[in-house]
Amino acid sequence: MNRLYIVSSGAGGVHYITPEARRAIAECEVVVSYTKYARELKSILEDKEVYTSGMTHEIERCTQAIEYAKQGKTTCIISNGDANVFGMATLIVELIDEKNLWDSIELISLPGVTSFLAAASKVGAPVSQDFAIISLSDRLTDINLIDKRVKSTLECDFVMGIYNPKSKKRILPYQNFLARLDEVEEKIAIIAQDVGRDEKENITITTTTELIKEDINHEKVGMNTIIIICNSNTKLTKNGLVLTPRGYLNKYETSGELK
Amino acid sequence: MNRLYIVSSGAGGVHYITPEARRAIAECEVVVSYTKYARELKSILEDKEVYTSGMTHEIERCTQAIEYAKQGKTTCIISNGDANVFGMATLIVELIDEKNLWDSIELISLPGVTSFLAAASKVGAPVSQDFAIISLSDRLTDINLIDKRVKSTLECDFVMGIYNPKSKKRILPYQNFLARLDEVEEKIAIIAQDVGRDEKENITITTTTELIKEDINHEKVGMNTIIIICNSNTKLTKNGLVLTPRGYLNKYETSGELK
Incomplete structure (x- = not known):
């Protein structure tokens, strides 16, 4: 056949x-x-x-x-x-x-x-917990449904991966997204451009506050960008990597014994 | 170094x-x-x-x-x-x-x-739209947060991927999950065991109704299982594969022209 x-x-x-x-x-x-x-x-x-x-x-x-x-x-x-x-x-x-x-x-x-996981691997261990992946393109999806999903993902403290954040002509879903970020506490964010493309790859560790501040003019946010919004437990390591602990060390000693 | x-x-x-x-x-x-x-x-x-x-x-x-x-x-x-x-x-x-x-x-x-995407590839095109990945293991995550995430994922009509649905000793999060499925309309579900393991791989296309009916005794749901719950637009193709349309054919002719 x-x-x-x-x-x-x-x-x-x-x-x-x-x-x-x-x-x-x-x-x-x-x-x-x-x-x-x-x-x-x-x-x-x-x-x-x-x-x-x-x-x-x-x-x-x-x-x-x-x-x-x-x-x-x-x-x-x-x-x-x-x-x-x-x-x-x-x-x-x-x-x-x-x-x-x-x-x-x-x-x-x-x-x-998938690009989300490729990007995640480059900055430490930003995921580890439940996550949601959302495209901000409203070409085929209702903009209100996108907004509802973003809002709910933040409320449930999912790690969030954003595909297709904006293009030259498609700005509004990204503005809505920034407005939702502004409603919750600051979180660590990762902006990844051209992941896996040797010379073009460009990955930035930042915060939601910075994303909101740069607004729609953020020079690193475009069609080839993945954005990862971490959860409320995510922190920076001593050398500046991103770590979302899964919770092992709340429950176990580093020896592996139960606390 | x-x-x-x-x-x-x-x-x-x-x-x-x-x-x-x-x-x-x-x-x-x-x-x-x-x-x-x-x-x-x-x-x-x-x-x-x-x-x-x-x-x-x-x-x-x-x-x-x-x-x-x-x-x-x-x-x-x-x-x-x-x-x-x-x-x-x-x-x-x-x-x-x-x-x-x-x-x-x-x-x-x-x-x-990741197993979710490996499983998805085996049954057609069940994802295509925004999705959320949730582990039902409450070993390190609060059971109420897991439940909140499942509920919200269904309400937002995400495609949902479930990791670690249950083990012999860990039943309650799975029971909660089934109870949440019972609150919404029937959806297509995929049960994938040992994805990518040649002889053991076992993938079943079913429905949430069937999952609920089999309850905690479902012989295909265990530690090595991934469950995919599709969204409200997902349907079976004429040859029984799973298809979550992204929406192209609502907007475009099959020739590519705008409708």
Whole structure:
């Protein structure tokens, strides 16, 4: 049967690509990708027919990938990070279902390292506890629902990961987000740009107070940014890393004995 | 300087281990790991000094890993899935900070594929929208806070990922969780056991109604289980996969044109 892979390539370039993702790409005749990601993966896309298109052309790319698979070419569509985290998985499944092609395409989806966790690994141990991941893009989600989720995540003291905080044209959800941060106590925040992209990667440890102060003009907050808002227990270590304790040392001695 | 790696090995065995995680292990003289994970990674641990211990001995393992690094041996501590998702990252950072060893140990943390996303990839595209990850273990987290987070996650229509749902001795948080599911409309649920472990992997697509009906005796819910509760838009595809649409096809034609 014709095979279509959804390949999660991990955050950034080729640091995080899994063995099975790499095998899948090697097996494919055609690779479909957002232009930028194809450029980053160039070293492993040699000898492939590569179809690329730009941002917001997701439907076009998915349709094209499905078309190649229908033609009998083993195909993969690349999703940066993990395909289930605001990536290509849902649209591929939705379109195959819409066109009812399940009898002619074998679909295999492969997970990856999502940017939130890649960013977290770079600054110590900021997560460790329950967390919620929210995209501030209101292109497809009601802005009031986004706001409700942000508010509730803060009230429940979740660690929060923000994807797609703002773009040049999309400011209001980010303003709402800052307003919610202003309603609660100051927390440690991490701003991560281009995680996993060697030379561009830029990670800043800051606070919600600073985020609010910089408002919508924050030069480090844009389309390629992940923001992590830590919880009320998060602190800085003696060397300035971020630590959200899970609670072990409240209950146990460092020897492992119960207190 | 002495180097200590926190290596996220990805969900399950060796499917998801990233190139940088593999390189880190290759560089190490000593590997510290929960016994089971060391067994699964056996093929890449040859020629290493391996220190293992069982469940609940996290402090012991971390202390030992730090001790090896202090002795000048390049060391890694293995965390299954991602080290920031209920893994070893926080405890290592906390202990190094407590002992103030930042001047003598260079700590490098590497992210991985977390089980929630590995499980999601196996059943279609169940996530796609905002999600929250909650551990039901009340060993280190107040049971009322867990309950508050579950309730709020359902009210905000997040996709929800549950880690550590129950063990033989820890039943009450799971009962509370089922009671919260019973307060909202039926949703699609996924039960994933041993994701990424070839022969043991067992993934079931079910509903919250079924979960509630089976109560605490559900034979598929235990320590190695991840549960995904989908959101109110999630549906089954024509071939029985799980699809949480992101909303593209409400707004765009399948041709990509705006409706």
